[in-house]
Amino acid sequence: MSEINWNRKDLISIKDLTVPEIQTILDIATSYKELIQRPIKKVPPLRGKTVALLFCEPSTRTRISFELSAKRLSADVISMSSDSSSLTKGESLIDTAKNLESLKIDLIVVRHKFAGAPELLSKKTKAAIINAGDGYHEHPTQALLDMFTIREKKGTLKGLNVTIVGDILHSRVARSNIWGLTKMGANVTVCAPPTMLPKGIENLGVNVSYNLKDAIKNADVINLLRIQFERDSGLLFPSVREYGRLFGLNDDVLKLASPETIIMHPGPINRGIELSSNVADGKQSVILDQVTNGLAVRMSVLYLLIGRGEVQ
Ligand code: CP
Numbered sequence: 001m002s003e004i005n006w007n008r009k010d011l012i013s014i015k016d017l018t019v020p021e022i023q024t025i026l027d028i029a030t031s032y033k034e035l036i037q038r039p040i041k042k043v044p045p046l047r048g049k050t051v052a053l054l055f056c057e058p059s060t061r062t063r064i065s066f067e068l069s070a071k072r073l074s075a076d077v078i079s080m081s082s083d084s085s086s087l088t089k090g091e092s093l094i095d096t097a098k099n100l101e102s103l104k105i106d107l108i109v110v111r112h113k114f115a116g117a118p119e120l121l122s123k124k125t126k127a128a129i130i131n132a133g134d135g136y137h138e139h140p141t142q143a144l145l146d147m148f149t150i151r152e153k154k155g156t157l158k159g160l161n162v163t164i165v166g167d168i169l170h171s172r173v174a175r176s177n178i179w180g181l182t183k184m185g186a187n188v189t190v191c192a193p194p195t196m197l198p199k200g201i202e203n204l205g206v207n208v209s210y211n212l213k214d215a216i217k218n219a220d221v222i223n224l225l226r227i228q229f230e231r232d233s234g235l236l237f238p239s240v241r242e243y244g245r246l247f248g249l250n251d252d253v254l255k256l257a258s259p260e261t262i263i264m265h266p267g268p269i270n271r272g273i274e275l276s277s278n279v280a281d282g283k284q285s286v287i288l289d290q291v292t293n294g295l296a297v298r299m300s301v302l303y304l305l306i307g308r309g310e311v312q
Contacts, residue, residue: 004028006304010122010129013138014179022180026148029293029300033152036072036295045307046075049106054096055132056082056112061267061291062132062141066109069298073307078105093117094124101125106306110134115172128305136170141301142266143176145294147184149286150221152293153262158185163215165191165247166225166274169198169236173266174225178204191215192247195236212247216257223264224249224274240273250276254284262286 005020014022035041051070055063063079070077080096082088087096093112100108107128110118115137122129133139151157162181168174168190181188182205189207190197202208209215216222227243237243249263263275263285271277280287 004304004308009305010118010131011140011301011305012119012122012129012131014140014143014176014183015138017140017180017183019183022144022147022184025144025297025300025304026151028303029144029148029296032072032299032303033148033293033296036292036299041072042074043072044074045303046070046073049306050076050078050104051302051306052100052105052108052127053077053079053132054082054100054108054110055080056087056093056110056117057133059111059132061294062111062139065291065294065298066130066132066141066302069295069302072295073299073302075106075302093121097121097125097127101127107302130301130305133172135172136175137172138176138179139172139266140176141294141298142173143180144301145290145297146173146177146223146264146266147180148293148297149264149290150186150262152289153286154220157181160186160220161189161218162186162221162223163189163191163209163219164223164225165212165215165249167196167228167236168192168201168225169196170228171225177223178206182206189215189219193237193243212249213253213256216249216253216261219257219261221262221264222249222257223266226266226268227270227273229270244273248273248275249279251278251282254279254282259284264290267291 005024067077105127109130109132111132112134115135118129118131118134131140164174178188189209191209191212265287
């Protein structure tokens with residue numbers, strides 16, 4: 001394992017991280033990946049620590065993954081959602097976090113619809129904060145688990161061609177992946193209808209394509225993004241059928257890529273829109289590996305933030 005390069009209280013964005021910090025997270029996650037395959041999966045680094053999950057937007061994967069990661073590291077875990085908390089009575093997010101701090105919570109995992117909410121909390125509380133997705137801004141642990149999965153399957157990130165397809169405009173997953181992958185030396189192409197690409201996206205160091213068939217030809221990795229109907233993504237193209245026809249990945253289109261190309265998706269999947277069920281469940285798909293790897297990566301992040309005692 002490489003030297004531990006970590007001196008941060010919080011994990012808010014991939015944009016903030018250095019290459020050695022990303023390498024440290026991925027290397028420690030490799031050890032945890034081995035651990036979670038064992039019959040006894042629990043280890044003590046977070047014994048005596050308390051982790052709060054504060055999810056103000058829906059989640060399956062991220063929430064369960066953080067809960068399980070914290071429990072595997074022996075933390076106590078409390079779970080809150082906005083609709084069953086006093087946030088519904090008008091309490092501010094900062095007051096909620098201050099109350100958690102008063103209860104001696106060590107770390108708060110936050111998902112919020114407003115970009116910047118986790119960063120605000122990181123400045124207002126002594127507890128460590130992990131951004132579990134904020135608006136259109138970032139979803140750092142998703143990008144870390146994506147990079148971990150690519151590195152695991154391909155042996156490296158440097159020099160790989162990664163094509164990200166779909167609603168880049170609304171996607172915090174895309175932003176975090178672009179920051180991370182370009183830092184780690186991958187060549188990133190984004191592919192979408194023009195309405196789904198933010199203005200100036202090429203300034204982030206990516207190639208831009210409006211044609212799926214062209215964009216996947218030399219791809220080592222194809223990462224398909226969910227159409228975010230709850231954020232009005234459906235208004236950005238004439239019809240779902242049209243989107244699926246031009247940007248959906250099915251067996252016929254996938255034949256244009258190498259058989260070694262891996263297929264990724266952060267989930268949840270809209271089957272038959274971003275990709276066909278055959279592709280989602282096919283032998284090139286690593287979508288469920290991403291979910292398993294999320295556990296190892298989140299254990300790594302929790303360990304680095306609150307699991308190293310005085311070393312911090
Ligand atoms: N990938 C992801 O963030 O999934 P959830 O919304 O289910 O957490």
